[in-house]
Amino acid sequence: MTERAHRLRRASSTPELTGSLLCVLMGVLFAFVVILGKGLLHGDPPFALLTFRFGITAVLLLAVLLATRSPLVPERGERLGLVVAATLGYGTESALYFSALNHGTAAAVTLLFYTYPVWVMLASIALDRRVPAVPLIAALALAIGGAAVVVVAGSGVDVAPIGIMLALACAIAYTGYLIGVDRVVHRTNPLTTATWLAAGASIANLTYGLVLHSWVLPHGSEAALRVFGMGAFTAGAFVCMIASLQRIGAVRNAIIGVLEPLTVAVLAALLLNEPLTVATVVGGALILSAAVIATLARGQRTVEPDL
Numbered sequence: 001m002t003e004r005a006h007r008l009r010r011a012s013s014t015p016e017l018t019g020s021l022l023c024v025l026m027g028v029l030f031a032f033v034v035i036l037g038k039g040l041l042h043g044d045p046p047f048a049l050l051t052f053r054f055g056i057t058a059v060l061l062l063a064v065l066l067a068t069r070s071p072l073v074p075e076r077g078e079r080l081g082l083v084v085a086a087t088l089g090y091g092t093e094s095a096l097y098f099s100a101l102n103h104g105t106a107a108a109v110t111l112l113f114y115t116y117p118v119w120v121m122l123a124s125i126a127l128d129r130r131v132p133a134v135p136l137i138a139a140l141a142l143a144i145g146g147a148a149v150v151v152v153a154g155s156g157v158d159v160a161p162i163g164i165m166l167a168l169a170c171a172i173a174y175t176g177y178l179i180g181v182d183r184v185v186h187r188t189n190p191l192t193t194a195t196w197l198a199a200g201a202s203i204a205n206l207t208y209g210l211v212l213h214s215w216v217l218p219h220g221s222e223a224a225l226r227v228f229g230m231g232a233f234t235a236g237a238f239v240c241m242i243a244s245l246q247r248i249g250a251v252r253n254a255i256i257g258v259l260e261p262l263t264v265a266v267l268a269a270l271l272l273n274e275p276l277t278v279a280t281v282v283g284g285a286l287i288l289s290a291a292v293i294a295t296l297a298r299g300q301r302t303v304e305p306d307l
Contacts, residue, residue, distance in 0.1 A: 015247045016247060016248055016295070017295065018247055019243070019244045019245075019246070019247025019248035019252075019253075020244070020248060020252070020256055020291070020294070020295035022240045022241075022243050022244040022247070023240070023241075023244040023248065023252075023253050023256040023257055023259075024256060024259055024291065025236075025240045026237050026240035026241045026244060026257065027256070027257055027258075027259035027260040027263050028259075028263050029233045029234075029236045029237035029240065030233070030234075030237045030260050030263075031260055031263035031264040031266075031267050032229070032233040032267065033053075033230045033233045033234055033237065034260075034264050035264065035267050035268065035271060035272070036226045036227075036229045036230045036233070037049075037226070037230055038272075040218045040223060040226060040227070041098065041101070041102075041218070043102050044216040045099070045102075045209070045212070045214035045215075045216055046094070046095060046098030046099060046101075046205075047095060047205045047206070047208045047209030047212070047214055047215065048205075048209055048214075048215045048216055048217045049098070049217070049218060049227065050091075050094050050095060050098065050201070050202070050205040051202050051205045051206045051209060052202075052217075052227050052231070053202075053227055053230045053231050053234060054091075054094075054198045054199070054201040054202035054205065054231070054234065055198075055199075055202040055231070056227070056228055056230075056231025056232070056234075056235075057194075057198035057202075057231045057232075057234040057235045057238065058195055058198035058199040058202055059231075060231065060232060060235045061191060061194055061195040061198060061235050061238070061239070062195055064191060065191060065192065065195055068191070070189060070191050070192060071188075071189065071192050072192065072195075073192070074185070074188040074192055074193065074196060075187040075188045078184055078185050078186070078187065078188050081180060081181075081183075081184030081185070082181070082184060082185055082188070082193060082196050082197070082200075083196070083200055084180065085176075085177050085180040085181050085184065085185075085197070085200075086196055086197045086198075086199070086200025086201055086204070087200040087201070087203060087204040088173075088176070088204070089173060089174070089176050089177025089180055089181075090173075090174070090177045090197055090200070090201045090204075091200055091201035091202075091203070091204025091205055091208075092173045092204060093170050093173035093174040093177060094201060094205065095204070095205055095208055096166050096167075096169050096170035096173060097109065097113060097166075097167070097170045099166050100112075100113075100159075100163050100166035100167040100170060102163075103159060103160045103162050103163030103166065104159025104160055104163035104164070104167070105159065108159035108163065108167070109159065109163060109166075109167045110147075110151045110261055111147070111148060111151045111152065112159070112164060112167035112168055112170075112171065113167050113170050113171050113174070114144065114147040114148075114151070114171075114258055114261065115144070115168070115171050116171040116172075116174045116175050116178075116254060117140055117143060117144065117251075117254035117255050117257075117258060118140065118144065119171060119172055119175040120175050120178055120179065120250050120251055120254040121136075121137075121140055121251050121254070123175055123179050124179070124250060124251050127179070127183075132251055133297055135293050135294075135296070135297040136251060136252065136255065136293075136294060136297050138293060139255050139289075139290040139291075139293035139294040139297065140255055140290070141290075142286045142287070142289050142290035142293070143255045143256075143258040143286070143287055143290035143291075143294075144258070145283075145286050146258070146262070146283040146284065146285070146286030146287035146288075146289075146290060147258045147261050147262075147283065147287060148283070149279050149280070149282055149283030149286065150261050150262050150265055150279070150280050150283035150284060150287070151261055151283075152279075175254075178245070178250040178253065178254060179250050181193070181197075181242065181245055181250075182245050182249055182250035182253075185242070185245075185246070186246070190239050190242035190243040190246065191239055193242045194235070194238035194239045194241070194242050197238055197242070198234070198235070198238060241253070244256075252294045252295075252297065255290055255291070255294040256290075256291045256294050256295065258287055258290065258291075259287055259288075259291055261287075262280070262283065262284040262287050262288075265280045265284070266284075
């Protein structure tokens, strides 16, 4: 291979490697959100908590936008799609997830939610009429299997039928969000996109809380600090999420994003003195293998005939 070919290959792989690393960082930041949110709701409806969480995120990101003189408004042609993805996609997904927690154990709800990479891949196949590269399919299987091991090892799996429906609806809503942003937002910078995403999610949960007359806030100064922390970590996670999507697409973002439950387990062991079991280590190895494969996969696709 010539030196010029080597340079071209390195240049083409740099955005994909950066996108994969951003996705890993996204998972770590979201894991901190989970750790901070543990025990805040006590079975209450999540709408008030999520309204303030995403509202804090939006305010923090807006401050950064103003400080850096970045565009406040998404590019033309991407605004409506982003609003829909933020409100009906991410805002609804977050409300469904926390609502499902009221009808089942965290392990069961998380396990059902982390079927979303499967839905993302199936949706991509249906929309593109193309089959992802074999390494990505293998990575998906490893990621789902590893997530299942980590989640089930963490606690008992018990969920009511309504909890199953809410958790699966949550996974499908998140799938719609990922696919939508991946296909609609191309020119808007990640910081602007993340700001609108946070604002839309906050407005969506405010609307749900008012319509359903379900407005319960966590009490106490410690709870307030934890909610602020959730908003701050969400701000960083959103920027990483959007920047990653723009570089590696929805399918690989979904696969690498399965690192989140492993990161939660590790952080819980370090910060909350929860035990780190052998099953968690095994599941973590599977997830990390999936992340490496998804990172190295070049995204080649085999074209299927028109359906």
